[in-house]
Amino acid sequence: MIEEVFRAEYGRAVSVLTRLLGDIDLAEEAVQDAFTTAVRRWPVEGVPPAPAGWIITTARNRAIDRFRREAKGQEKHAQAALLEHEREAREVGDVADDRLRLIFTCCHPSLARQSQVALTLKLLGGLSTAEIARAFLVPETTMAQRIVRAKGKIRAARVPYRVPRDADLPARLEAVLAVVYLIFNEGWLDKADLADEAIRLGRVLAELMPDEPEVWGLLALMLLVASRREARLRDGGIVLLRDQDRALWNAELVREGQDLVRRCLRWNRPGPYQVQAAINAVHSDPPTDWRQVVALYDQLMAIAPSPVVALHRAVAIAETAGPRAALREVDALDLDRYHLFHAVRADLLHRLGEDPAAALRAALDRAEHPAERELLRERLRRLGLAAAHQQDHADDHHERDQEPHPDRHAT
């Protein structure tokens, strides 16, 4: 029970306390104190009727006690007095705003993307440093250092604790959505906790910024991709969409995702996440209407053009105009370093009756995720060429610090 409350309410409590105390570290300490108290008292006295409010009130009282105990100078007395004054004032009223403030602080553009991700998971997700380190496959000391440094910068450089002005909101929101999507991408294949956390954050964002279609677009995209999670892996290898067992898709997530996509369509304010969600909604309604998928990729290329998007568009082109036309588009792309570029080429060559072995090996040389590598190895094996591949490097999966790929899920 306490663990559930912790997961659900930690970010809320930290954001309120950050406003009251003006310092993230003090806020975290106070909230952790409050949960420690809860662990001691709730089993004896029962869970209070409003657990979240109880945690926030207890954390604030703890902070006041601490200030009193440690008060040496007038400044801290003043701080304690201020808290006392606020004691009866708005308790949970501005909580939504507080969480939003904290999200924008965590994702401030002056912080490196890795730090934004770590802070968001730590402060809003309530994940421990150890959990975050494990998720991103870096040593715990590295992650701890990253978080301490980021918090130090927030304090010393006075990174503001507020929701950006309307004029800055689109750019700032983009960073927030990128952070959440990066967390989702890190977890989508085999770290369900992380993907679930990203979806939870996505729901919080949608609740806090209900008038931003891209927020709903991102949530829909994550739900639709997550709906295929159970079907995505078999024997440690990736299963492509066309080979997936649809009985394993989560119908509830599909329905919710598709509903959200329809809601976005009514808004008629398209953005990259909404279009990607729409593409996944088409895939979730088999057999895939490839013409519609191509049209959506055309739209995506118009809003957010990139070689990776063009690659995925080419995959859809193969279904509507044939592999020859698709290969022409793929070969025009400058994506040599990207494993999927070679994997897609291999697939198209195979369909054209040409030898895909070299392209598959190139893909294997560049793929990092074990499950993606397993899929490629399996395809090589089927060609009877696995033995020929000598330079197969180890299955290390390095921390990926690049921006999330637009749509790595649709194909």
Added chain:
Amino acid sequence: MKQQYLLSIYQPDGDPPPPEVLGPIMADLGALNEEMQASGAWVFAVGLHPPSTATVLRAQGGDVLMTDGPFAEGKEHIGGFTVVQAEDLDEALEWGRRLAAVLSPLSIEVRPIAT
């Protein structure tokens, strides 16, 4: 209380641009400085002579060693700096952004001053 920030201007080594290029830039810079002063953000601003005019000192044993030239021989050096006071980093970054636009393509480093 406001926080002070150091806005350092990094520029490539070598000769400054010719007067016909530099002239308008300096005029824009002057205008920006005046705007900073009018808004109360301006604390201090200087341009520096080239790094070849610098001397580095370092105590070693009982002596102080003296070297001709700047501390770090790199491709870039600090050509000048401005100190502004601001409510928070966003405000300081906004001045930094304006400075970077005037001095394009030079980089501006924004760093809080410890007090």
